[in-house]
Amino acid sequence: MTANLLQPKEVIAREEKPVEPPKPQVPTEKKEAVKEKPKAKGKGVSGNVVITLDPVDLIDMNVKSKLIDYIDSSIRLRDMMSNLGLRYITSILIIGPPRSGKTALINHVAKHLGVQIINYKDPSISITDNAVIHVPNLEKAINEDLNHITRLLNIAKAKHLVIVFESSNPWALDPNFIKKSIDAVIPVLPAPDGYINEIIQNKLKVSNNRDQEIIRGIIKTCPAVEAIEKIRLYISSGGDSASIICEDIFRKYQDFTQSLVFK
Numbered sequence: 001m002t003a004n005l006l007q008p009k010e011v012i013a014r015e016e017k018p019v020e021p022p023k024p025q026v027p028t029e030k031k032e033a034v035k036e037k038p039k040a041k042g043k044g045v046s047g048n049v050v051i052t053l054d055p056v057d058l059i060d061m062n063v064k065s066k067l068i069d070y071i072d073s074s075i076r077l078r079d080m081m082s083n084l085g086l087r088y089i090t091s092i093l094i095i096g097p098p099r100s101g102k103t104a105l106i107n108h109v110a111k112h113l114g115v116q117i118i119n120y121k122d123p124s125i126s127i128t129d130n131a132v133i134h135v136p137n138l139e140k141a142i143n144e145d146l147n148h149i150t151r152l153l154n155i156a157k158a159k160h161l162v163i164v165f166e167s168s169n170p171w172a173l174d175p176n177f178i179k180k181s182i183d184a185v186i187p188v189l190p191a192p193d194g195y196i197n198e199i200i201q202n203k204l205k206v207s208n209n210r211d212q213e214i215i216r217g218i219i220k221t222c223p224a225v226e227a228i229e230k231i232r233l234y235i236s237s238g239g240d241s242a243s244i245i246c247e248d249i250f251r252k253y254q255d256f257t258q259s260l261v262f263k
Contacts, residue, residue, distance in 0.1 A: 092163070
């Protein structure tokens, strides 16, 4: 629309005829442009920020390190540990609320170690070695075929394989199964305050104290995938914090893990 208004002015200038009628239209366009500007202004957050966070970014580094150590020692160092009489991990249960980044964490660790991931239903498992067997929903897998899960556990012990189970509802699992068949349970936890501050300031470029506090609350209480969505919503809305903080549900997964006693 602006181009159509400017073009007649250029023609009139060439003919050198001072015509005044177009003048009233110019202020109208200026007013419209001014009206749009306040929309972009927020309380310290910019609607133009591109969110490039990965769910793994919002998970506690200690959780990542623990999973890396377990998988690496079980696959790469198993023979040495066995010869020394040391215990190694062959089955790991990762627990956390839905959308907390459990699968993203497993993929991240496997990529970091250069290890292949195989779905637990893949028929090639019996001839595979040096890999992670992934069971994305342990409750469902047990209900479908407990015998298959038992076979996988036996195969993993006989070869350089690690089974990594996921569960969003570990309370639905038989405690005896966990104690007999699972070597380690790892709860997914949010990143600590120091790293969250680094994310907010360096990755999201948020400087306003109030906005930092709200985003910090989102990361500490929301599952990672949901947290990224809520941060994107908060920033794109110019700082509208209505109903954006989650109920903190990570503690109960920690408590569940601590309630277990492993040999």
